[in-house]
Amino acid sequence: xxxxxxxxxxxxxxxxxxxxxxxxxxxxxxxxxxxxxxxxxxxxxxxxxxxxxxxxxxxxxxxxxxxxxxxxxxxxxxxxxxxxxxxxxxxxxxxxxxxxxxxxxxxxxxxxxxxxxxxxxxxxxxxxxxxxxxxxxxxxxxxxxxxxxxxxxxxxxxxxxxxxxxxxxxxxxxxxxxxxxxxxxxxxxxxxxxxxxxxxxxxxxxxxxxxxxxxxxxxxxxxxxxxxxxxxxxxxxxxxxxxxxxxxxxxxxxxxxxxxxxxxxxxxxxxxxxxxxxxxxxxxxxxxxxxxxxx
Amino acid sequence: xxxxxxxxxxxxxxxxxxxxxxxxxxxxxxxxxxxxxxxxxxxxxxxxxxxxxxxxxxxxxxxxxxxxxxxxxxxxxxxxxxxxxxxxxxxxxxxxxxxxxxxxxxxxxxxxxxxxxxxxxxxxxxxxxxxxxxxxxxxxxxxxxxxxxxxxxxxxxxxxxxxxxxxxxxxxxxxxxxxxxxxxxxxxxxxxxxxxxxxxxxxxxxxxxxxxxxxxxxxxxxxxxxxxxxxxxxxxxxxxxxxxxxxxxxxxxxxxxxxxxxxxxxxxxxxxxxxxxxxxxxxxxxxxxxxxxxxxxxxxxxxxxxxxxxxxxxxxxxxxxxxxxxxxxxxxxxxxxxxxxxxxxxxxxxxxxxxxxxxxxxxxxxxxxxxxxxxxxxxxxxxxxxxxxxxxxxxxxxxxxxxxxxxxxxxxxxx
Numbered sequence: 256x257x258x259x260x261x262x263x264x265x266x267x268x269x270x271x272x273x274x275x276x277x278x279x280x281x282x283x284x285x286x287x288x289x290x291x292x293x294x295x296x297x298x299x300x301x302x303x304x305x306x307x308x309x310x311x312x313x314x315x316x317x318x319x320x321x322x323x324x325x326x327x328x329x330x331x332x333x334x335x336x337x338x339x340x341x342x343x344x345x346x347x348x349x350x351x352x353x354x355x356x357x358x359x360x361x362x363x364x365x366x367x368x369x370x371x372x373x374x375x376x377x378x379x380x381x382x383x384x385x386x387x388x389x390x391x392x393x394x395x396x397x398x399x400x401x402x403x404x405x406x407x408x409x410x411x412x413x414x415x416x417x418x419x420x421x422x423x424x425x426x427x428x429x430x431x432x433x434x435x436x437x438x439x440x441x442x443x444x445x446x447x448x449x450x451x452x453x454x455x456x457x458x459x460x461x462x463x464x465x466x467x468x469x470x471x472x473x474x475x476x477x478x479x480x481x482x483x484x485x486x487x488x489x490x491x492x493x494x495x496x497x498x499x500x501x502x503x504x505x506x507x508x509x510x511x512x513x514x515x516x517x518x519x520x521x522x523x524x525x526x527x528x529x530x531x532x533x534x535x536x537x538x539x540x541x542x543x544x545x546x547x548x549x550x
Numbered sequence: 551x552x553x554x555x556x557x558x559x560x561x562x563x564x565x566x567x568x569x570x571x572x573x574x575x576x577x578x579x580x581x582x583x584x585x586x587x588x589x590x591x592x593x594x595x596x597x598x599x600x601x602x603x604x605x606x607x608x609x610x611x612x613x614x615x616x617x618x619x620x621x622x623x624x625x626x627x628x629x630x631x632x633x634x635x636x637x638x639x640x641x642x643x644x645x646x647x648x649x650x651x652x653x654x655x656x657x658x659x660x661x662x663x664x665x666x667x668x669x670x671x672x673x674x675x676x677x678x679x680x681x682x683x684x685x686x687x688x689x690x691x692x693x694x695x696x697x698x699x700x701x702x703x704x705x706x707x708x709x710x711x712x713x714x715x716x717x718x719x720x721x722x723x724x725x726x727x728x729x730x731x732x733x734x735x736x737x738x739x740x741x742x743x744x745x746x747x748x749x750x751x752x753x754x755x756x757x758x759x760x761x762x763x764x765x766x767x768x769x770x771x772x773x774x775x776x777x778x779x780x781x782x783x784x785x786x787x788x789x790x791x792x793x794x795x796x797x798x799x800x801x802x803x804x805x806x807x808x809x810x811x812x813x814x815x816x817x818x819x820x821x822x823x824x825x826x827x828x829x830x831x832x833x834x835x836x837x838x839x840x841x842x843x844x845x846x847x848x849x850x851x852x853x854x855x856x857x858x859x860x861x862x863x864x865x866x867x868x869x870x871x872x873x874x875x876x877x878x879x880x881x882x883x884x885x886x887x888x889x890x891x892x893x894x895x896x897x898x899x900x901x902x903x904x905x906x907x908x909x910x911x912x913x914x915x916x917x918x919x920x921x922x923x924x925x926x927x928x929x930x931x932x933x934x935x936x937x938x939x940x941x942x943x944x945x946x947x948x949x950x951x952x953x954x955x956x957x958x959x960x961x962x963x964x965x
Contacts, residue, residue, distance in 0.1 A: 298622040298623070298626060298647065299622070299643060299646055299647040300647075301647075301648055380800075383799070383800065384732065384733075384797075384798065384799075385728060385730075385732040385733075385734060386728065386732070386734040386799075386810075387799055387800075391732075395728075395730060395732075400730060401730060401732050403940075406795075406796075406797060406940075407940065408936075408940050408941065492743065492796075492797050493743055494615075495929065495932075497932075497933075497936065498936050498940055499933055499936050499937065499940065499941070500933075514616075514619045514622075515618075515925055515926075516923070516926070517618075517622050
């Protein structure tokens with residue numbers, strides 16, 4: 256055995272452990288879920304039979320499931336780009352200031368490192384109706400009418416989305432800042448000598464060089480918003496995803512199917528649908544950005 | 551030689567353990583976490599164990615929200631408790647799921663339940679002549695009011711509204727708004743997700759001359775003209791009179807405790823909670839009547855024995871269940887938790903207690919809805935009220951759609 260083979264064997268051994276773990280706690284249950292999604296497995300039924308695509312028919316004819324899918328897409332389509340745009344702006348501004356960068360960075364990252372449950376509840380209270388909610392008090396102090404926020408079917412989703420955007424900013428800003436620091440000074444200096452102004456520098460040099468990081472963050476945030484659960488669970492009344500299912504995400508629908516209605520197989524089917532959506536969205540994002548990267 | 555000695559020793563120890571194990575039976579008891587109940591049961595277990603040497607009881611509790619999840623995950627796997635206390639609205643689900651075993655029919659039969667319990671209890675624990683559970687205590691609804699806010703509004707703090715008409719007048723006068731017209735003090739707290747859905751379901755519908763369900767609760771029938779009138783009366787309080795709205799000041803109990811709500815419809819289980827609030831002067835009255843019709847909603851938690859429990863454990867479980875439902879425990883339950891004895895005779899001596907009496911009166915004519923999916927059926931009501939309040943939908947159309955939705959839940963369960 257050569258030294259190289261020995262080394263390779265050692266490496267494989269170390270790599271095998273996480274692989275076993277992955278197969279047992281991720282892949283195994285996923286395959287089981289796939290199989291069970293074709294059955295009528297429910298905790299209240301004594302026997303489980305295979306019913307083909309029956310569960311998929313059931314969930315796709317359930318208006319609440321369709322609504323939760325729509326809500327999920329809304330969270331992702333508006334939430335993820337908002338996080339990227341705002342955090343990029345903050346990172347660019349932070350990069351400009353000579354002093355106090357660490358302090359600002361800390362302020363922006365704080366929401367991200369705070370537990371989501373705590374963040375959700377504090378915001379839930381701030382969103383309350385008069386006479387209790389801070390935000391409505393502020394609105395009224397400047398002469399604006401009080402808003403429904405979490406109590407209104409038209410505003411609740413946006414209210415929850417805003418909290419998640421705010422919480423995710425810290426993470427994205429930090430990554431963008433790190434990305435900005437990897438851009439060699441020589442490139443921007445050369446551009447300036449060639450006569451590029453600030454705007455040209457931003458659009459032709461900085462942003463293109465940040466593209467790989469932007470891609471990474473878009474994918475991560477896309478997944479994050481598509482899987483949104485904790486915020487909705489904690490911010491909607493009695494964790495129902497209301498009012499009138501207006502904030503219910505696909506993940507919360509799955510949870511309720513499984514642990515309130517005990518329809519495990521229907522929950523499995525819905526999970527699979529969500530899984531396919533996340534995979535598709537991610538694949539599209541990767542493909543789209545991959546092409547543009549070769550500028 | 552040495553090895554053999556060791557083996558004999560091990561076998562002897564094993565036999566000793568088995569013998570000791572045979573002498574003491576340990577049973578597990580589950581209930582949801584409600585502080586006063588958990589503390590009381592801890593004491594009851596001590597008394598029970600002293601009276602029954604050889605039986606040990608272990609109490610395990612879970613939060614209300616996750617209780618059914620624990621049950622559904624554990625009992626089919628044979629991991630669960632021996633004795634369990636569940637909300638009566640979950641009984642059909644538990645019985646259908648095969649989680650509970652029939653109580654010994656020699657003792658727990660129709661004659662026993664008819665003799666021992668209120669009629670609504672005897673009706674709702676009966677599954678085709680089979681009995682799977684027995685309760686200790688029952689609860690009803692009542693009107694509770696804040697005496698201080700009554701005084702402020704110029705009302706006699708000891709005279710609550712007696713009829714629905716009076717209730718509306720009082721509620722309007724007790725509501726306060728800010729300059730922008732936002733409600734800052736609710737005259738009558740409107741919380742469908744709390745007791746509000748039961749008030750509408752079993753009280754208002756009936757008072758407006760509607761029969762909300764067939765006798766066996768398998769047919770929904772509240773979507774007629776009288777039902778619509780009741781439903782409209784309820785939602786008008788929110789949309790027209792604006793005396794309260796769902797989730798005002800987070801929820802009705804919080805609002806009432808904080809003095810932001812003047813009146814509420816709540817259950818007898820809240821007595822201990824409200825007594826614990828300093829400086830809160832509150833009164834209890836029978837639910838307001840309408841056109842001379844009185845109605846009330848009763849509910850209870852009930853004790854059953856899990857299907858996998860056998861032999862010695864089963865014997866011990868039956869003993870424990872009998873103890874939990876005994877007159878002695880029923881009285882302790884009222885003193886310490888606030889829930890009323892499930893045996894009518896035991897309430898006699900409390901009939902002059904100002905706090906307990908209104909709840910007791912309600913028991914005489916209360917109905918206990920037979921739920922098949924308590925959470926799902928509650929959501930139907932919460933959502934139909936939201937449809938009218940938040941989306942300005944037409945009450946008659948909404949009620950019709952809701953009735954169809956609830957009917958589908960019921961049909962799906964019994965199919």
